[in-house]
Amino acid sequence: MAMVQEKSDQITRRDPNAIEAVVAALAAKFGNRLVTSRAVREQHANTTSWIANEPPDAVVFPQATDDVQDIVRICAKQRVPVIPFGTGTSLEGHINAPYGGVSIDFRDMNRVLAVNAQDLDCVVEPGITRKQLNEHLRDQGLFFPLDPGADASLGGMAATRCSGTNAVRYGTMKDNVLALKVVLANGELMTTARRAKKSSAGYDLTRLIVGAEGTLGVITELTLKLSGIPEAISAGVCPFPSVEAACNAAIGTIQSGVPVARIELLDELQVKATNLYSKLALPELPMLFVEFHGSPAGVAEQAERFGEIARDLSGGPFEWATKPEDRSRLWQARHDAYWAARGLRPGAQALATDVCVPISRLAECVTAAQREIAELGLVAPILGHVGDGNFHLSLLVDMSDAAEVKAAKTLCERLVERALAMDGTCTGEHGVGQGKMKYLAGELGGPALAAMAAIKRALDPDDIMNPGKIVAI
Numbered sequence: 001m002a003m004v005q006e007k008s009d010q011i012t013r014r015d016p017n018a019i020e021a022v023v024a025a026l027a028a029k030f031g032n033r034l035v036t037s038r039a040v041r042e043q044h045a046n047t048t049s050w051i052a053n054e055p056p057d058a059v060v061f062p063q064a065t066d067d068v069q070d071i072v073r074i075c076a077k078q079r080v081p082v083i084p085f086g087t088g089t090s091l092e093g094h095i096n097a098p099y100g101g102v103s104i105d106f107r108d109m110n111r112v113l114a115v116n117a118q119d120l121d122c123v124v125e126p127g128i129t130r131k132q133l134n135e136h137l138r139d140q141g142l143f144f145p146l147d148p149g150a151d152a153s154l155g156g157m158a159a160t161r162c163s164g165t166n167a168v169r170y171g172t173m174k175d176n177v178l179a180l181k182v183v184l185a186n187g188e189l190m191t192t193a194r195r196a197k198k199s200s201a202g203y204d205l206t207r208l209i210v211g212a213e214g215t216l217g218v219i220t221e222l223t224l225k226l227s228g229i230p231e232a233i234s235a236g237v238c239p240f241p242s243v244e245a246a247c248n249a250a251i252g253t254i255q256s257g258v259p260v261a262r263i264e265l266l267d268e269l270q271v272k273a274t275n276l277y278s279k280l281a282l283p284e285l286p287m288l289f290v291e292f293h294g295s296p297a298g299v300a301e302q303a304e305r306f307g308e309i310a311r312d313l314s315g316g317p318f319e320w321a322t323k324p325e326d327r328s329r330l331w332q333a334r335h336d337a338y339w340a341a342r343g344l345r346p347g348a349q350a351l352a353t354d355v356c357v358p359i360s361r362l363a364e365c366v367t368a369a370q371r372e373i374a375e376l377g378l379v380a381p382i383l384g385h386v387g388d389g390n391f392h393l394s395l396l397v398d399m400s401d402a403a404e405v406k407a408a409k410t411l412c413e414r415l416v417e418r419a420l421a422m423d424g425t426c427t428g429e430h431g432v433g434q435g436k437m438k439y440l441a442g443e444l445g446g447p448a449l450a451a452m453a454a455i456k457r458a459l460d461p462d463d464i465m466n467p468g469k470i471v472a473i
Helices: 002-013 016-033 038-043 065-078 130-140 154-159 205-209 243-255 268-278 296-312 324-335 337-342 359-375 402-421 437-444 446-459
Strands: 058-060 082-085 102-105 112-116 121-124 177-183 189-191 218-225 232-239 262-266 287-294 319-321 349-356 382-385 390-397
Touching: 016 058, 016 065, 016 102, 038 058, 065 082, 065 102, 065 177, 065 218, 082 154, 082 218, 112 130, 121 130, 130 154, 154 218, 177 205, 232 296, 232 324, 243 262, 243 287, 243 296, 243 359, 262 268, 262 324, 268 324, 268 337, 268 382, 287 296, 287 324, 319 324, 324 337, 337 349, 337 390, 349 402, 359 382, 359 390, 359 402, 390 402, 402 437, 437 446
Parallel strands: 058 102, 082 102
Antiparallel strands: 112 121, 121 218, 177 189, 177 218, 232 287, 232 319, 262 287, 262 382, 349 390, 382 390
């Protein structure tokens, strides 16, 4: 019944006459920068998971903040939804258009506007990707440390409050965004903060927008914290006899205060997939990928301490990669884990999901997930940013098998239930989007959802900013 009501609401909210008027106005304003072909529209809806593809009615490519303001004003006049689009790598249906509307693709807004090397910050447009930014920064000895794997856009990374492999040392997007410029639902441009490293002036609007997934406004400019490229970097892999031992090594490393930059878990099935896809020859055992940043002496000390912790848990031997090309190959293999997993079962649909728990509960949560995968007869490699208690499953599901689809959904439900029971969260870094809206009440409670809805109503009273995501109003 709920599904019928949801579809009915979508039909009611989608006004063909309003959409026709908006498309005509945008075509007059933007010419060939407005696209309405079905193929392009479908490319601008969910394509990376089994959430249904719900394309927008049109896609427009702005080139400046003024363009975005014009787009939003045209849409607001007719109460037509606006859906920001970066690179389309999100996993929870964030870019879908359940009520139709206009997708704003930031492909052409990808400039570095300023680099303030002495202040360790930069100002960028939302369409630039993390790899493009770091290529621009390299000659200045600086880098932007967040590394979610996919070459995501910086605007999308801020909108989903993403994390990544370096988060254990450098934090997540909420820790690395200093200020934003945001086009609000009425077309006005809001500046959330200045470049100062700290401020106690007013509400923290920057962190309100970071993680809002485009539901409160459209990000058109970001001021980001930068870090110096470390003097020395050492990376390596360390096998363990069990996932539990690997998790406990990660826990011990963090609790001992070792300033590890990256500490990533791959279970034995994910290692097998990675070997096949990336042409590696790692032992097919649970594995930690680790990396240390600092001075040569500091890196050596960190690595030695980690080695002691690993040996105490029967881990090893290490295989270290100190050459830049070897480190790049290792981490590229880690970042390709999603595609590697898909290769284990050609033709199956991949469902990537994540949870995050307090680090002291990590080993318990991961091993319980493994048991349930086996009990349900599913194929689901595990990997994770275990330095902060976050791990991911890549479920490979035959969508034509109703029993298998049901089992996969059961696994996802139980995974979230267990994480919440451990005082964790339904998503560590994928975001809520459409896919995890139903879990927020259990995680945060009614008063928190009511507060979110009140903020949404205040900033977007007509619910045109990426509607159908995070919270319903």
